[in-house]
Amino acid sequence: MSVTALRGRIVSFKDDPFAGASADCLMHEPDGLVIIRDGRIEAVGPYDALCGKLPDAAIVVSYPDAIISAGFIDAHVHYPQLQMIGAYGAQLLEWLDRYVFPAELAFADAAHAGRVAKTFLRELLRAGTTTAAVYCTVHPHSVDAFFAESERFNTRMIAGKVLMDRHAPPALLDTAERGYDESLALIRRWHGRGRQLYAVTPRFAPSCSPAQLDAAAGLLRQADGLFLQTHLAENLAEVEWVRTLFPGSSSYLDVYEKAGLVGERSIFGHAIHLREQDFCTCHRTGAALAHCPTSNRFLGSGAFRLFDALDPRRPVRVALGTDVGAGTSLSQLATLNEAYKTAQSLGHPLDAIQAFWLATLGGARALRLDDRIGRVAPGYEADLCVLDLKATPLLAFRTGFCDSVEELLFTLMTLGDDRMVRATWVAGVPVYDRDRGDDARFQPPASQAAASRT
Numbered sequence: 001m002s003v004t005a006l007r008g009r010i011v012s013f014k015d016d017p018f019a020g021a022s023a024d025c026l027m028h029e030p031d032g033l034v035i036i037r038d039g040r041i042e043a044v045g046p047y048d049a050l051c052g053k054l055p056d057a058a059i060v061v062s063y064p065d066a067i068i069s070a071g072f073i074d075a076h077v078h079y080p081q082l083q084m085i086g087a088y089g090a091q092l093l094e095w096l097d098r099y100v101f102p103a104e105l106a107f108a109d110a111a112h113a114g115r116v117a118k119t120f121l122r123e124l125l126r127a128g129t130t131t132a133a134v135y136c137t138v139h140p141h142s143v144d145a146f147f148a149e150s151e152r153f154n155t156r157m158i159a160g161k162v163l164m165d166r167h168a169p170p171a172l173l174d175t176a177e178r179g180y181d182e183s184l185a186l187i188r189r190w191h192g193r194g195r196q197l198y199a200v201t202p203r204f205a206p207s208c209s210p211a212q213l214d215a216a217a218g219l220l221r222q223a224d225g226l227f228l229q230t231h232l233a234e235n236l237a238e239v240e241w242v243r244t245l246f247p248g249s250s251s252y253l254d255v256y257e258k259a260g261l262v263g264e265r266s267i268f269g270h271a272i273h274l275r276e277q278d279f280c281t282c283h284r285t286g287a288a289l290a291h292c293p294t295s296n297r298f299l300g301s302g303a304f305r306l307f308d309a310l311d312p313r314r315p316v317r318v319a320l321g322t323d324v325g326a327g328t329s330l331s332q333l334a335t336l337n338e339a340y341k342t343a344q345s346l347g348h349p350l351d352a353i354q355a356f357w358l359a360t361l362g363g364a365r366a367l368r369l370d371d372r373i374g375r376v377a378p379g380y381e382a383d384l385c386v387l388d389l390k391a392t393p394l395l396a397f398r399t400g401f402c403d404s405v406e407e408l409l410f411t412l413m414t415l416g417d418d419r420m421v422r423a424t425w426v427a428g429v430p431v432y433d434r435d436r437g438d439d440a441r442f443q444p445p446a447s448q449a450a451a452s453r454t
């Protein structure tokens with residue numbers, strides 16, 4: 001039984017700050033201790049009160065001038081698009097044709113998929129992200145490559161093979177039947193294996209025939225706890241296209257609902273151009289929306305109405321997504337920066353407690369994983385990120401003028417990016433440490449266990 005502990009300033013959440021007073025939802029321990037046993041958090045509290053309970057053999061890692069938080073949760077991201085992040089000059093539909101599909105065609109080569117999966121997972125960890133809902137490509141081996149890498153680091157990830165049987169290059173198309181069979185084989189191989197979870201992943205309504213959407217709904221009935229991830233109402237031209245492709249549906253979301261794809265483990269990316277009836281449908285069904293602000297601004301898609309979605313009269317579950325490669329950063333700090341600006345442009349300041357909640361426990365709640373991740377609390381899986389308050393000269397200078405933890409957090413999300421992530425812990429193991437040497441920065445749990453035996 002190995003016991004490890006982290007000492008430092010701890011920030012976590014008790015409840016939804018959009019539903020009540022923000023300050024009441026925050027847990028803040030200025031000099032705290034997180035005790036971890038066998039990958040789970042055993043105790044959290046003031047250092048002075050807890051240090052006497054540590055066994056003699058416990059290893060205590062101190063992080064001065066830092067904030068210890070639950071690992072970040074990214075509810076919408078495409079790993080095959082890492083190689084074309086920051087592609088110039090197009091809006092959604094042209095951008096798919098010009099940049100995305102060529103990048104995804106390269107995944108016919110399994111070795112390429114393996115290389116990108118390896119880089120992508122390390123970039124997530126470097127950003128402090130410990131759970132993500134990830135789109136792979138239409139190729140089943142793209143899913144194997146990603147889950148294999150995630151399994152190596154023991155991260156809790158959600159991913160799935162893209163389903164696409166029309167309106168894309170022929171080499172990227174499956175059929176309703178083949179997509180079903182390949183997805184079912186992947187579900188049997190990966191869903192619930194260790195910490196891996198499967199998401200049935202129709203790319204979006206225009207790329208899926210009605211038969212393929214029906215097949216996706218059939219897949220959801222094949223195992224408990226499966227997710228459904230897709231795109232929804234990202235761009236006005238896309239919304240118009242869906243209207244012509246599915247004339248019998250009353251809205252874009254209605255296409256998915258008629259197919260049986262809207263439920264409590266459904267994650268819809270973007271959801272910018274929604275009507276009130278769509279928000280009501282999400283509230284009624286428990287479906288989640290992934291807010292992807294850097295992507296929405298980069299592609300000129302529009303502004304997600306966060307505070308409308310969260311209206312307490314019919315609140316919708318909302319998580320935060322980076323949507324790389326249309327998103328411009330895998331960092332949830334950078335994403336919160338843009339989320340704040342988007343909310344401001346619509347007349348609502350997003351406070352730091354609300355913001356960090358979205359990136360941690362709120363994301364976990366939207367993904368129905370809030371019984372195990374998203375909090376620094378006893379019983380939770382010990383997925384943590386450590387944010388360095390002196391990561392850059394400007395941040396060190398600015399945080400010297402902060403009077404409260406709220407101000408520290410707000411400064412982090414305004415100035416922050418991957419440089420602020422000092423370390424990332426996964427299931428109680430420091431798999432990423434910025435300050436270890438180049439060769440040792442990323443260490444999967446197995447290599448650390450081997451090192452401790454020698």
Ligand SMILES: [Zn+2]
Pocket residue numbers: 076077078231269323
């Ligand atoms: Zn996307």
